[in-house]
Amino acid sequence: MTADLILYNASVLTLDAAHPRAQLVAIRDGKIFAVGENEDLKEFKGLRTEVIDCQGRTILPGFNDAHCHFVALAKSLVNPNLGPTKVHSIFDIQREIRELAQNLSLGSWIRADGYNEFYLAENRHPTRWDLDKATSSHPIKLTHRSGHAHVLNSLALILVGISRETPEPPGGIIERDLETGEPNGLLYDMGSFLAKRVPPLGDSELSQGIKLASQELLSLGITSIQDASSENDFQRWQMFQQWKEEGSIKCRVSLMLGLEGFNQYQAERLALGEIHLGGVKIILQETTGRLSPPREELKQIVRLIQQSHLQVALHAVEETTVEVASSILEHILQDSPRTNHRHRIEHCSICQPKIAKRLASLGVMVVTQPAFIYYNGERYLKTVPKRQLQHLYPIATLLKAGVKVAAGSDCPVVPSNPLIGIYAAVSRKAETGEVILPEERIPPLEAIRMYTDLAAYTSFEEAIKGSIAPGKLADLVILSDDPTKVSVEEIKDLEAEMTIIGGDIVWRKD
């Protein structure tokens, strides 16, 4: 039998324990057909075989971003970005918005993304009154880099129906002037409230964003994503289905459902098609000292998901919510034991060793974001209390305890480049040079596994993805060099040169 495509003269890091290194990968019918040495070339080469000489470059299994937000990424690529590279003050934000308003008809929405109050000269979030100074004739929705906060100007507040009398929606916070009770424009965790009230991005803009996002992921060697958006519901599912069918999204997609999506799923089941069903994503947070959703309610939800034989994905960042998440999972699993549940905690940012041990004994996985250390390290050092800082993204501690850890970018919160995440997990270095918890460093190969075989494991797809072995999907990335052999500092500068999905070359560097 001959191959459709052969990559040879490569340094292949297979992540297959039975055969860790090779020189050649042969592909047939979209799958890996053989893994071998250069001299095997003759055996697999036929008349129609395409042969690529990799000239010593490194082949890895395609990266799997185990936690990202694809639609938000798409929007961020078409919406104006007011991140720290562009604006340094609220004054700058006003200037940018004024400029945008000039090119828009009166009354049309201005949506801008990426502001980060930590890097603004005023060191605070803008308010409605700041934005009103930029324009009062266009409604404005300004989204924080985290996606968890928005600022609206006065006109936008009127249009979405938020006034002094509006009560807080569940899980959300309307920040108010202390004396008058007047909303100041800053809204926390009200993304789904706003999604129902702010008109969506135009179809052509959105589809342009989707294509740009798809290309961006391919150019980074990402062949699979796990979308962890809590807005994911039946409608979102159909949109993804359509984007896949028309080829706007090239990578493989595993979609988690939000709570609403989960309720729909229970009522009518989804036609699965090309989209893989991930877990059910529940955001657990502590805002102004209160747990949302409240403990008993969360327990109910988790129990229901568990009974539906789906995977629970609990978003927990703070020390308290990580503790609550683990104790609720423990409770539910004791009540109704289930093997191979692969429940996961997303972020698990502050995690003490004793919690790590508990997660390991429960078989709960952690999906973490090593690139946060790189992009946010400077801010963590300045703002996270010391007692918590010593348990911040403790990847080595988790691994040592026996927890399976996978990684995602959480893009567009930070850029999606897995090599930055791998670099950060290996170096524990921030972009600005500070080192955060050097004792939590892990070896490059372990860091790669978080984006490949362990990421595949988190979505129950390890039989078809995550390593280079005969029979697995031919999803591969060719890198400029070997992350396990270059110096640590060089890891972050490595580049994807070619990305292959199902045996098709879907991206190559010019």
Ligand SMILES: [Zn+2]
């Ligand atoms: Zn997220």
